[in-house]
Amino acid sequence: RITPTKRKLPPSPWWSLPVIGNLHQLGPNTHRSLHSLSLRYGPLMLLHLGRVPVLVVSCPEVTHDIVKTHDLKFANRQDLKAIGIYMKGGRDIIFAPSGEDWKNMKSLCMMHLFNNKMVRSFEKLREEEIKVITKKLEEACSSSSSVNLRKLLMTLTNDIMCRIILGRKYNSEEGGIDIKNLVVTLHECFGKFFVGDFIPSLAWIDRISGVDAKMEDINNKLNGFLDSVVQEHADREESSDFVDMLLSIQKDQTKRFGLDRGDIILILKDMFFAGTLTNFSVLEWTMTELMRHPECMKKLQDEINSVSAHNSNVTEKEVEKMDYLQCVIKEGLRLHPAAPLLSRISTEDIKLKGFDIAAGTQVLINASSILRNPAIWGHDAEEFKPERHIGSNSEFIGNDSKFLPFGAGRRVCPGLGFSIVLSKLTLANLVKRFNWRVTVGPGEDDKPDLAEASSGIDVRRKFPLIVFPSLVHA
Numbered sequence: 001r002i003t004p005t006k007r008k009l010p011p012s013p014w015w016s017l018p019v020i021g022n023l024h025q026l027g028p029n030t031h032r033s034l035h036s037l038s039l040r041y042g043p044l045m046l047l048h049l050g051r052v053p054v055l056v057v058s059c060p061e062v063t064h065d066i067v068k069t070h071d072l073k074f075a076n077r078q079d080l081k082a083i084g085i086y087m088k089g090g091r092d093i094i095f096a097p098s099g100e101d102w103k104n105m106k107s108l109c110m111m112h113l114f115n116n117k118m119v120r121s122f123e124k125l126r127e128e129e130i131k132v133i134t135k136k137l138e139e140a141c142s143s144s145s146s147v148n149l150r151k152l153l154m155t156l157t158n159d160i161m162c163r164i165i166l167g168r169k170y171n172s173e174e175g176g177i178d179i180k181n182l183v184v185t186l187h188e189c190f191g192k193f194f195v196g197d198f199i200p201s202l203a204w205i206d207r208i209s210g211v212d213a214k215m216e217d218i219n220n221k222l223n224g225f226l227d228s229v230v231q232e233h234a235d236r237e238e239s240s241d242f243v244d245m246l247l248s249i250q251k252d253q254t255k256r257f258g259l260d261r262g263d264i265i266l267i268l269k270d271m272f273f274a275g276t277l278t279n280f281s282v283l284e285w286t287m288t289e290l291m292r293h294p295e296c297m298k299k300l301q302d303e304i305n306s307v308s309a310h311n312s313n314v315t316e317k318e319v320e321k322m323d324y325l326q327c328v329i330k331e332g333l334r335l336h337p338a339a340p341l342l343s344r345i346s347t348e349d350i351k352l353k354g355f356d357i358a359a360g361t362q363v364l365i366n367a368s369s370i371l372r373n374p375a376i377w378g379h380d381a382e383e384f385k386p387e388r389h390i391g392s393n394s395e396f397i398g399n400d401s402k403f404l405p406f407g408a409g410r411r412v413c414p415g416l417g418f419s420i421v422l423s424k425l426t427l428a429n430l431v432k433r434f435n436w437r438v439t440v441g442p443g444e445d446d447k448p449d450l451a452e453a454s455s456g457i458d459v460r461r462k463f464p465l466i467v468f469p470s471l472v473h474a
């Protein structure tokens with residue numbers, strides 16, 4: 001290990017308090033506070049959150065070192081109390097340390113859910129569900145009533161995921177438990193401040209304040225619900241969805257890699273936990289930006305109409321020909337990455353940009369700060385400008401460390417292909433069929449706001465996007 005006296009440490013804010021360290025310098029939107037601090041202390045900055053050293057990275061060069069060059073040494077994520085409650089000692093994909101089990105589970109999801117062929121096979125299902133929401137929007141148009149677009153998009157993405165993963169929809173309209181409400185509450189619990197994570201000697205405060213118990217409670221509810229769904233599948237003959245596939249692997253004794261009921265529940269929980277809020281949030285933010293930039297909305301409408309001239313819904317084949325749509329989605333994700341902070345932990349002592357980083361240092365890559373950096377994106381970095389992506393080589397997969405809305409390296413998001421197809425199809429249909437306003441009639445300031453709210457993991461609009469749609473060809 002590097003001896004403390006010889007260490008060259010990254011800059012730290014000078015105002016660090018006893019016991020809490022730099023905790024008081026973080027506001028409710030952590031990615032924003034970290035960005036402001038990095039403007040003063042540089043793109044590689046060491047904070048002390050209570051007793052925990054946290055390296056904050058806000059530049060693509062060091063990000064590349066972490067997620068590519070030294071990927072193996074940064075392959076694990078930080079260990080938090082909420083994660084312990086979520087995993088209950090089991091094996092999952094999002095938080096588990098990288099190793100054989102994690103690799104097998106991730107490959108299993110890639111093979112049976114997220115490879116290109118599987119993603120394409122869900123085309124009809126996606127188109128059916130999009131028709132359901134366009135019908136609801138048409139009804140709102142005819143009665144000139146407002147629509148909570150967040151609620152609609154959340155239902156859409158959740159219904160699609162439920163059908164693909166669990167075989168049918170689980171929402172309040174279908175009766176019974178609404179899985180998305182459980183997932184949203186679980187996310188909110190992750191966003192709560194667990195004192196014990198940073199000041200272990202004060203961990204008792206979490207028990208008294210009830211954050212532990214609330215998280216345990218919601219986690220148990222979600223586990224219980226998923227367990228009952230798995231049992232329903234185990235009790236029937238037919239085999240058609242992802243749960244059936246997981247159960248068949250569990251039964252197959254010849255497989256090198258075995259799954260038990262706890263593993264199956266954790267994999268399913270991961271899919272909903274990682275896929276629910278991210279998907280709708282990207283769509284809600286992109287619609288927000290399009291409504292704030294009518295010239296971009298018009299350009300997108302023109303592209304969609306030129307490729308998809310008929311009167312019915314846009315299809316996936318058509319969407320693939322739309323270059324500007326791709327730029328719009330990239331720009332939406334650039335300004336509003338659903339997961340603005342990528343979490344890692346160093347497993348060995350290492351040098352980064354000449355600084356000594358000790359093993360066990362938590363690392364937060366501030367993807368959102370990199371995605372808005374004027375030195376990278378130009379003086380108009382804060383502006384929504386899809387044209388900046390025309391001819392760009394930055395792919396969603398994380399080949400370019402300045403554009404990492406889905407992360408990169410071995411921990412890259414496995415659901416990205418699925419999400420991009422869904423985002424494109426949904427957006428194309430919403431924009432082709434409807435005009436959008438935030439007020440009933442022509443208003444002076446007809447623009448949705450950009451206020452953010454962070455749950456600690458994701459960043460969504462602070463207030464749901466309430467809109468008045470009208471039919472384009474009315």
Ligand code: HEM
Nearest residue numbers: 094271274275278279338339406407408411412413415419
């Ligand atoms: C627009 C939608 C989405 C966005 C923006 C997004 C973004 C991300 C990001 C930034 C990460 C962290 C990557 C890293 O640390 O390098 C991640 C991880 C992950 N995502 Fe997504 N995601 C989306 C949709 C989904 C969906 C639909 C699923 C599954 C149904 C999913 C499953 C996962 C899983 C399992 C991980 C953990 C991967 C690992 O640790 O190896 N995501 N996602």
